[in-house]
Amino acid sequence: MKLRPLADRVIIKAVPSEERTKSGIIMPDTAKEKPQEGEIIAVGPGRIEKGERIAVDVQVGDKVIYSKYAGTEVKFDGEEYLILRESDIQAVIG
Amino acid sequence: MKLRPLADRVIIKAVPSEERTKSGIIMPDTAKEKPQEGEIIAVGPGRIEKGERIAVDVQVGDKVIYSKYAGTEVKFDGEEYLILRESDIQAVIG
Amino acid sequence: MKLRPLADRVIIKAVPSEERTKSGIIMPDTAKEKPQEGEIIAVGPGRIEKGERIAVDVQVGDKVIYSKYAGTEVKFDGEEYLILRESDIQAVIG
Amino acid sequence: MKLRPLADRVIIKAVPSEERTKSGIIMPDTAKEKPQEGEIIAVGPGRIEKGERIAVDVQVGDKVIYSKYAGTEVKFDGEEYLILRESDIQAVIG
Amino acid sequence: MKLRPLADRVIIKAVPSEERTKSGIIMPDTAKEKPQEGEIIAVGPGRIEKGERIAVDVQVGDKVIYSKYAGTEVKFDGEEYLILRESDIQAVIG
Amino acid sequence: MKLRPLADRVIIKAVPSEERTKSGIIMPDTAKEKPQEGEIIAVGPGRIEKGERIAVDVQVGDKVIYSKYAGTEVKFDGEEYLILRESDIQAVIG
Amino acid sequence: MKLRPLADRVIIKAVPSEERTKSGIIMPDTAKEKPQEGEIIAVGPGRIEKGERIAVDVQVGDKVIYSKYAGTEVKFDGEEYLILRESDIQAVIG
Numbered sequence: 186m187k188l189r190p191l192a193d194r195v196i197i198k199a200v201p202s203e204e205r206t207k208s209g210i211i212m213p214d215t216a217k218e219k220p221q222e223g224e225i226i227a228v229g230p231g232r233i234e235k236g237e238r239i240a241v242d243v244q245v246g247d248k249v250i251y252s253k254y255a256g257t258e259v260k261f262d263g264e265e266y267l268i269l270r271e272s273d274i275q276a277v278i279g
Numbered sequence: 280m281k282l283r284p285l286a287d288r289v290i291i292k293a294v295p296s297e298e299r300t301k302s303g304i305i306m307p308d309t310a311k312e313k314p315q316e317g318e319i320i321a322v323g324p325g326r327i328e329k330g331e332r333i334a335v336d337v338q339v340g341d342k343v344i345y346s347k348y349a350g351t352e353v354k355f356d357g358e359e360y361l362i363l364r365e366s367d368i369q370a371v372i373g
Numbered sequence: 374m375k376l377r378p379l380a381d382r383v384i385i386k387a388v389p390s391e392e393r394t395k396s397g398i399i400m401p402d403t404a405k406e407k408p409q410e411g412e413i414i415a416v417g418p419g420r421i422e423k424g425e426r427i428a429v430d431v432q433v434g435d436k437v438i439y440s441k442y443a444g445t446e447v448k449f450d451g452e453e454y455l456i457l458r459e460s461d462i463q464a465v466i467g
Numbered sequence: 468m469k470l471r472p473l474a475d476r477v478i479i480k481a482v483p484s485e486e487r488t489k490s491g492i493i494m495p496d497t498a499k500e501k502p503q504e505g506e507i508i509a510v511g512p513g514r515i516e517k518g519e520r521i522a523v524d525v526q527v528g529d530k531v532i533y534s535k536y537a538g539t540e541v542k543f544d545g546e547e548y549l550i551l552r553e554s555d556i557q558a559v560i561g
Numbered sequence: 562m563k564l565r566p567l568a569d570r571v572i573i574k575a576v577p578s579e580e581r582t583k584s585g586i587i588m589p590d591t592a593k594e595k596p597q598e599g600e601i602i603a604v605g606p607g608r609i610e611k612g613e614r615i616a617v618d619v620q621v622g623d624k625v626i627y628s629k630y631a632g633t634e635v636k637f638d639g640e641e642y643l644i645l646r647e648s649d650i651q652a653v654i655g
Numbered sequence: 656m657k658l659r660p661l662a663d664r665v666i667i668k669a670v671p672s673e674e675r676t677k678s679g680i681i682m683p684d685t686a687k688e689k690p691q692e693g694e695i696i697a698v699g700p701g702r703i704e705k706g707e708r709i710a711v712d713v714q715v716g717d718k719v720i721y722s723k724y725a726g727t728e729v730k731f732d733g734e735e736y737l738i739l740r741e742s743d744i745q746a747v748i749g
Numbered sequence: 750m751k752l753r754p755l756a757d758r759v760i761i762k763a764v765p766s767e768e769r770t771k772s773g774i775i776m777p778d779t780a781k782e783k784p785q786e787g788e789i790i791a792v793g794p795g796r797i798e799k800g801e802r803i804a805v806d807v808q809v810g811d812k813v814i815y816s817k818y819a820g821t822e823v824k825f826d827g828e829e830y831l832i833l834r835e836s837d838i839q840a841v842i843g
Contacts, residue, residue: 188814189841191806196840220351220362227840236801237330242285250282250353250362257784257839259814268784268814268839275351275362276290276321277283314445314456331424336379344376344447344456369445369456370384370415371377408539408550425518430473438470438541438550463539463550464478464509465471502633502644519612524567532564532635532644557633557644558572558603559565596727596738613706618661626658626729626738651727651738652666652697653659690821690832707800712755720752720823720832745821745832746760746791747753 187261190229193241193271197223197251198264220275221253226266241271248278282355284323287335287365291317291345292358314369315347320360335365342372375449378417381429381459385411385439386452408463409441414454429459436466469543472511475523475553479505479533480546502557503535508548523553530560564637566605569617569647573599573627574640596651597629602642617647624654657731663702663711663741667693667721668734690745691723696736711741718748751825754793757805757835761787761815762828784839785817790830805835812842 190196200222225247231240243249255273259266284290294316319341325334337343349367353360378384388410413435419428431437443461447454472478482504507529513522525531537555541548566572576598601623607616619625631649635642660666670692695717701710713719725743729736754760764786789811795804807813819837823830 187843191838191840192836194839220353230806233798233803234327235329235799236803239327239330242324250351252351257814257816259784259840272286274285275288276285276353279281314447328421329423333421333424336418344445346445366380368379369382370379370447373375408541422515423517427515427518430512438539440539460474462473463476464473464541467469467471502635516609517611521609521612524606532633534633554568556567557570558567558635561563561565596729610703611705615703615706618700626727628727647661650661651664652661652729655657655659690823704797705799709797709800712794720821722821741755744755745758746755746823749751749753 188227188259188266188268190227190268192229193232193239194229194268195225195241195243195271195274196227197249197256197267197269198226199223199267200248220250222248222250222278223267224248229271243271243274243277250275250278282321282353282360282362284321284362286323287326287333288323288362289319289335289337289365289368290321291343291350291361291363292320293317293361294342314344316342316344316372317361318342323365337365337368337371344369344372376415376447376454376456378415378456380417381420381427382417382456383413383429383431383459383462384415385437385444385455385457386414387411387455388436408438410436410438410466411455412436417459431459431462431465438463438466470509470541470548470550472509472550474511475514475521476511476550477507477523477525477553477556478509479531479538479549479551480508481505481549482530502532504530504532504560505549506530511553525553525556525559532557532560564603564635564642564644566603566644568605569608569615570605570644571601571617571619571647571650572603573625573632573643573645574602575599575643576624596626598624598626598654599643600624605647619647619650619653626651626654658697658729658736658738660697660699660738662699663709664699664738665695665711665713665741665744666697667719667726667737667739668696669693669737670718690720692718692720692748693737694718699741713741713744713747720745720748752791752823752830752832754791754832756793757796757803758793758832759789759805759807759835759838760791761813761820761831761833762790763787763831764812784814786812786814786842787831788812793835807835807838807841814839814842 188196225243225245228241228243228245231238251269251274256267256269259268282290319337319339322335322337322339325332345363345368350361350363353362376384413431413433416429416431416433419426439457439462444455444457447456470478507525507527510523510525510527513520533551533556538549538551541550564572601619601621604617604621607614627645627650632643632645635644658666695713695715698711698715701708721739721744726737726739752760789807789809792805792809795802815833815838820831820833823832
């Protein structure tokens with residue numbers, strides 16, 4: 186991956202909806218926050234709080250649930266990614 | 280459970296209204312905040328404050344009262360769950 | 374009591390208005406914040422601030438004045454209760 | 468006094484406007500914040516900040532200037548009082 | 562002065578516009594914030610931050626520039642004063 | 656200079672637009688924030704954070720870029736100045 | 750570079766869209782936040798938090814992705830630059 190996220194940001198590749206049934210997780214269309222499933226591609230060094238760096242609590246390869254309306258979209262080598270803050274990740278799958 | 284919540288989040292399975300009378304707790308329809316009853320299915324490691332992790336004050340299996348309008352809904356193996364922050368939990372039943 | 378409030382929350386049983394004259398406290402109807410009188414039924418362990426737990430400054434049995442528009446209503450064994458944060462309590466009576 | 472204010476709250480008895488000329492302080496009707504004069508009747512133990520209790524900087528008996536639109540009114544033994552936070556007190560008279 | 566300001570408040574006597582030319586400072590009528598010139602009459606003990614009292618950085622007798630729309634007006638012995646927070650003072654003249 | 660700015664404030668003399676070409680810096684009229692160029696005339700002692708004073712990171716004589724809509728205008732000895740907080744200064748020129 | 754950014758600000762030269770394909774990063778026009786690519790030209794000394802300076806996590810020469818709507822535009826020696834806070838930088842490329 187050529188992108189290094191800053192602070193507590195991570196880079197996520199969204200899992201297409203047709204592949205989502207594998208994980209057994211379904212995001213209901215009627216959900217209030219439109220969660221989505223994705224895979225962590227890169228992880229920032231963590232944010233600094235009171236002079237100490239707080240490591241990010243997910244790893245490259247983790248499948249995660251995140252809010253659809255969070256983050257910044259970028260396209261790289263023909264694929265779309267999302268740059269998110271760790272706090273926008275709800276849970277790790279599996 | 281295949282979902283690991285991050286930080287101070289918990290995963291809750293709502294108790295259907297027809298089973299709620301068992302616990303003796305009734306959420307009045309006229310209540311201002313529409314509280315609901317649910318069971319804790321998974322608990323995050325706690326949020327970090329000033330470099331120290333603060334453990335979540337509920338456990339898997341706890342029946343809790345939480346606000347209806349909080350959290351993110353996900354569906355997994357045919358069942359609906361809610362990902363909530365600990366601060367959205369009002370009280371533990373029993 | 375079957376409800377254990379979390380953090381700095383307390384559970385309150387409102388004192389019906391016909392019993393309020395005993396305490397000598399009257400909440401004027403014209404008051405800006407509509408204070409109410411109630412009795413503390415259960416007390417949470419206190420919130421955590423900078424890694425230290427801050428004990429709640431009221432006890433079970435205390436009669437208190439609180440704001441009418443604060444908190445979450447629940448019904449339990451046929452009686453209504455209110456789950457409040459300690460900061461919504463104005464004063465202890467007596 | 469039968470009321471014990473919590474945290475950094477104080478209980479104040481307003482000085483009627485006909486007695487205010489004694490102190491020499493006049494609150495202009497055209498003032499932007501409508502300050503008022505009152506006497507401190509009870510003082511809370513102080514709020515907790517970073518684990519330490521900060522004592523309230525007024526005493527029972529102090530005459531103070533406070534903002535008219537702050538606080539919660541209660542009536543007790545036929546007299547009206549105001550429950551205020553210390554930060555709503557502007558100055559001590561005398 | 563019979564007024565003791567609390568925390569980081571000060572009491573100011575506004576300098577009438579006809580006397581302002583002495584100091585050489587002119588507040589343009591078209592200014593965005595309508596600054597005013599006044600003299601410090603009384604100084605509070607300072608606010609408490611992280612358990613330590615922070616002394617106020619002006620003294621009785623200082624001529625200061627402050628924002629016109631800040632503070633609480635009081636009248637005392639026939640003169641009008643303003644109770645301000647230190648943070649509403651922009652600069653000391655002279 | 657007869658004005659002593661408080662806390663993290665500085666006093667700035669705006670550089671007239673006809674002299675700005677000298678520095679080589681041009682503020683585009685279409686810019687979103689309307690930056691301006693000015694010279695630091697006086698510097699406050701710095702704000703206090705957690706009991707320690709944080710020195711201001713500019714000096715008297717520095718040419719700086721600041722936001723046009725920040726600060727308080729004053730006129731002194733026939734010249735207009737601006738009282739700004741340090742955080743409204745974007746960069747030092749030169 | 751004649752501009753020294755203050756605190757946690759950086760100065761960025763935007764990469765024109767026709768040169769962006771080199772890096773392989775494409776910002777989709779339909780993106781919610783309109784990210785852009787640029788090169789770091791100057792870096793501030795870092796902001797101060799709790800009395801300690803936090804170094805900025807990018808270096809001069811870094812290619813970065815940042816939000817289009819952040820920052821202050823300046824023109825210098827015929828070229829346009831952007832003064833940004835570090836927190837407006839999403840990721841470093843390469």
